[in-house]
Amino acid sequence: MTDASLTGADARTEVPLKRRLRRAERARQVKALALVLPLLVFLLFTFAGPIAGMLWRAVDDREVRQVLPQTVAALADWDGKDLPNEDAFAALASDILAARAAGTIATAAKRLNYALNGFRTILTSTARNLKAAPERGAAKETLGKINAAWRERATWTTIKDAGGPLTGFYLLSALDLTRNVDGAIIAAPPDQAIYREVFTRTFVISLSVTVLCLMLGFPVAYLLATLPPARSNLLMIFVLLPFWTSLLVRTCAWIVLLQSKGVVNDSLLWLGIIDQPLRLIYNRFGVCVAMTHVLLPFMILPLYSSMKAISPAYMRAAASLGAPPLTAFLRIYLPQTLPGIGAGSLLVFILALGYYITPALVGGAADQMISYFIALYTTETANWGLASALGAVLLLATLLLALVYGKLVQGQQVTGGMKN
Amino acid sequence: MEAGMVTPAPALVRFSGIQKTYDGEHLVVKNLDLDIRKGEFITLLGPSGSGKTTTLMMLAGFEVPTQGEIYLAGRPIKNMPPHKRDIGMVFQNYALFPHLTIAENIAFPLSVRKIGKADAQERVNAALRMIKMETMAHRRPGQLSGGQQQRVALARALVFNPQLVLMDEPLGALDKRLREQMQLEIKQLHETMGITVVYVTHDQSEALTMSDRIAVFNNGIVHQIDKPAALYEHPVNSFVAHFIGENNVLSGTVETVDKDYCRVALAGGGAVTARTVNVSGAGTSTSLSVRPERITIVPGGASSDGPNRLPATVQNTIYLGDHALAVLDVSGNAEFMVKLQPGAHDSLTHGADVFVTFRPEDCLALDPV
Ligand SMILES: Nc1ncnc2c1ncn2[C@@H]1O[C@H](COP(=O)(O)OP(=O)(O)OP(=O)(O)O)[C@@H](O)[C@H]1O
Ligand SMILES: [Mg+2]
Numbered sequence: 145m146t147d148a149s150l151t152g153a154d155a156r157t158e159v160p161l162k163r164r165l166r167r168a169e170r171a172r173q174v175k176a177l178a179l180v181l182p183l184l185v186f187l188l189f190t191f192a193g194p195i196a197g198m199l200w201r202a203v204d205d206r207e208v209r210q211v212l213p214q215t216v217a218a219l220a221d222w223d224g225k226d227l228p229n230e231d232a233f234a235a236l237a238s239d240i241l242a243a244r245a246a247g248t249i250a251t252a253a254k255r256l257n258y259a260l261n262g263f264r265t266i267l268t269s270t271a272r273n274l275k276a277a278p279e280r281g282a283a284k285e286t287l288g289k290i291n292a293a294w295r296e297r298a299t300w301t302t303i304k305d306a307g308g309p310l311t312g313f314y315l316l317s318a319l320d321l322t323r324n325v326d327g328a329i330i331a332a333p334p335d336q337a338i339y340r341e342v343f344t345r346t347f348v349i350s351l352s353v354t355v356l357c358l359m360l361g362f363p364v365a366y367l368l369a370t371l372p373p374a375r376s377n378l379l380m381i382f383v384l385l386p387f388w389t390s391l392l393v394r395t396c397a398w399i400v401l402l403q404s405k406g407v408v409n410d411s412l413l414w415l416g417i418i419d420q421p422l423r424l425i426y427n428r429f430g431v432c433v434a435m436t437h438v439l440l441p442f443m444i445l446p447l448y449s450s451m452k453a454i455s456p457a458y459m460r461a462a463a464s465l466g467a468p469p470l471t472a473f474l475r476i477y478l479p480q481t482l483p484g485i486g487a488g489s490l491l492v493f494i495l496a497l498g499y500y501i502t503p504a505l506v507g508g509a510a511d512q513m514i515s516y517f518i519a520l521y522t523t524e525t526a527n528w529g530l531a532s533a534l535g536a537v538l539l540l541a542t543l544l545l546a547l548v549y550g551k552l553v554q555g556q557q558v559t560g561g562m563k564n
Numbered sequence: 565m566e567a568g569m570v571t572p573a574p575a576l577v578r579f580s581g582i583q584k585t586y587d588g589e590h591l592v593v594k595n596l597d598l599d600i601r602k603g604e605f606i607t608l609l610g611p612s613g614s615g616k617t618t619t620l621m622m623l624a625g626f627e628v629p630t631q632g633e634i635y636l637a638g639r640p641i642k643n644m645p646p647h648k649r650d651i652g653m654v655f656q657n658y659a660l661f662p663h664l665t666i667a668e669n670i671a672f673p674l675s676v677r678k679i680g681k682a683d684a685q686e687r688v689n690a691a692l693r694m695i696k697m698e699t700m701a702h703r704r705p706g707q708l709s710g711g712q713q714q715r716v717a718l719a720r721a722l723v724f725n726p727q728l729v730l731m732d733e734p735l736g737a738l739d740k741r742l743r744e745q746m747q748l749e750i751k752q753l754h755e756t757m758g759i760t761v762v763y764v765t766h767d768q769s770e771a772l773t774m775s776d777r778i779a780v781f782n783n784g785i786v787h788q789i790d791k792p793a794a795l796y797e798h799p800v801n802s803f804v805a806h807f808i809g810e811n812n813v814l815s816g817t818v819e820t821v822d823k824d825y826c827r828v829a830l831a832g833g834g835a836v837t838a839r840t841v842n843v844s845g846a847g848t849s850t851s852l853s854v855r856p857e858r859i860t861i862v863p864g865g866a867s868s869d870g871p872n873r874l875p876a877t878v879q880n881t882i883y884l885g886d887h888a889l890a891v892l893d894v895s896g897n898a899e900f901m902v903k904l905q906p907g908a909h910d911s912l913t914h915g916a917d918v919f920v921t922f923r924p925e926d927c928l929a930l931d932p933v
Contacts, residue, residue: 460624464651475676480663
């Protein structure tokens with residue numbers, strides 16, 4: 145009887161307690177959400193939105209579908225083995241007439257020209273010369289007469305491929321791939337296959353800059369972490385100084401320094417070390433120098449913070465255990481800076497991947513990185529699809545790298561072991 | 565040559581006229597002379613800032629003496645880098661390498677000495693057995709408790725059989741129970757392995773329980789180097805008397821000095837006979853030191869008369885479990901402590917007038933404080 149009444153009492157008090165707890169929790173969650181909401185909304189509009197938009201544009205393909213709707217519909221169940229049937233020709237003729245009236249021919253022509261050079265001419269000449277809808281059953285012949293290209297299978301497969309609404313065309317182009325007449329994926333013709341090289345170049349430049357930053361930044365970070373506070377603060381100001389001037393100014397300063405009549409060349413000439421100005425800028429050297437300069441703080445700061453956490457007692461302990469200075473450095477100090485090296489390198493590498501202004505200003509034609517082409521396609525030629533596809537490939541590569549890095553640091557958990 | 569003369573065993577370590585200053589103004593260590601014998605457990609004891617760590621760091625090679633020379637096994641080591649000194653060291657915060665496992669930490673001194681894999685593995689296993697941590701060989705230091713880390717640091721400092729092991733307050737971070745247990749373990753290791761240990765602490769009870777000899781530091785000076793019992797029984801000056809164990813201080817003026825004993829007039833009234841230890845002669849002031857357990861309380865009316873019998877007023881009694889203390893006002897010292905036998909504190913009420921007595925040999929006349 146007492147048992148029953150006890151549980152009964154428990155049950156009575158338990159329900160309101162739980163509810164109260166939930167209410168308290170909810171209030172807390174709401175408050176937390178309210179605090180992050182502005183940033184969340186901001187990120188959604190400025191980060192997640194544009195990225196999603198970019199990824200969408202990389203596969204979105206509706207221009208041809210909108211301008212030549214009947215043709216696309218008529219080609220839907222064409223097997224692509226032979227020329228399409230009369231209906232498709234008639235649909236095309238009717239589409240072209242409608243598009244000419246609406247003034248939208250150019251839109252489709254531009255898109256089709258990406259896939260097949262010269263398609264713009266084919267389409268515009270046909271539109272110009274097609275006076276009226278061909279008679280029933282004569283569409284094939286009429287169009288063939290206006291432009292012989294309509295008798296080619298490739299012309300039609302191009303239209304079918306561009307029929308959307310989704311396409312892999314841009315992504316394939318970004319990887320120097322294309323589809324042949326039979327729809328198989330093949331390497332793009334050499335004159336169009338430039339992106340793999342550009343990607344490789346982008347990665348090579350980024351990697352060189354990362355290595356340079358690491359080599360130059362490590363000793364500085366070490367000094368920063370070991371100097372007495374007064375001097376290390378002064379040094380820190382010098383490290384952070386570049387952040388106070390604009391990227392453009394710093395890059396232009398390098399032009400002043402490195403150009404053929406610049407400070408460096410003049411000095412070397414004056415000293416008689418060289419008798420012709422060295423080519424220091426508008427080439428790979430200039431790009432690496434300027435980018436290393438700009439990105440160095442991003443390497444130094446993570447290195448510094450990881451070194452600052454290493455107690456000098458470790459090096460003393462290593463020495464007392466018989467390790468000469470170099471051994472102690474390699475086996476005790478260096479491994480503990482690995483998280484800093486990893487974080488700094490990843491940061492610099494990823495930032496370098498997306499660099500645009502610096503290579504554009506101090507690099508030659510053969511030093512332009514992928515961002516240059518992305519910018520070119522968005523601002524100059526308005527080829528949004530290709531620009532987005534290049535961006536998507538870059539994003540994917542970067543994500544893969546970050547993932548590999550994550551796996552690497554997860555493997556070796558380095559935690560501060562000094563317990564007090 | 566000189567037949568009949570016993571040559572003492574040469575010291576393993578000899579500090580000779582060592583001075584050290586960091587800033588060029590203050591001497592942190594002033595003129596240190598210290599011999600450490602082989603196999604000895606010597607403790608540097610002193611209050612915070614007295615120069616103990618500095619002394620240890622000079623021995624380990626991380627600080628350079630401003631003046632003087634340190635000899636290790638007869639050789640001067642001023643210019644010998646730390647890694648060549650063959651001195652094991654246990655740091656206050658253990659300094660276990662966080663990116664290595666316990667086994668790798670212990671193997672580190674062996675691998676830098678290029679000791680063969682199999683041999684090293686055997687010695688690491690033996691060391692792990694010694695600290696009873698075989699099962700945790702593959703953990704990292706961050707996954708151990710403070711006491712376990714301490715054991716690993718100890719094993720790491722001992723595994724390469726150094727000629728000398730230095731420990732700088734190795735138990736400072738541990739709680740009382742664990743500290744006492746570790747004290748015993750370290751002491752046992754010292755005895756079974758026959759190593760020479762230089763131990764630093766500011767905990768006097770730790771020093772008393774563990775050491776063969778204790779060097780008492782203050783302000784960069786070694787006041788006394790002696791066996792624990794001798795330090796307690798025969799302190800050479802007021803600082804040592806005060807620093808080691810509980811101590812009552814009475815100040816007064818020396819009236820007469822007889823060979824071993826002197827008569828002292830107390831500042832707060834009365835006179836006592838004390839053992840002459842460190843007084844400059846008749847007419848000079850002195851501090852008397854009496855241990856609480858050497859004092860007897862006699863009731864006010866009792867008629868027994870001795871050379872050292874002083875009136876006292878009871879302030880209160882403090883119960884400490886295994887014993888109790890009476891706090892009395894004696895000759896102007898309102899914190900005069902007397903250790904009581906169990907049950908004896910019941911009769912002492914606040915304000916009661918009693919007498920305290922102690923033997924002249926238990927009362928030391930030292931330098932004035
Ligand atoms: N690197 C240093 N630079 C300047 N002064 C120092 C340095 N190290 C220690 N000192 C000073 O030297 C004196 C002695 O220091 P030391 O570390 O030897 O004391 P300690 O006896 O070990 O004290 P503790 O028990 O607190 O560890 C202190 O006054 C301290 O301020
Ligand atoms: Mg110290």
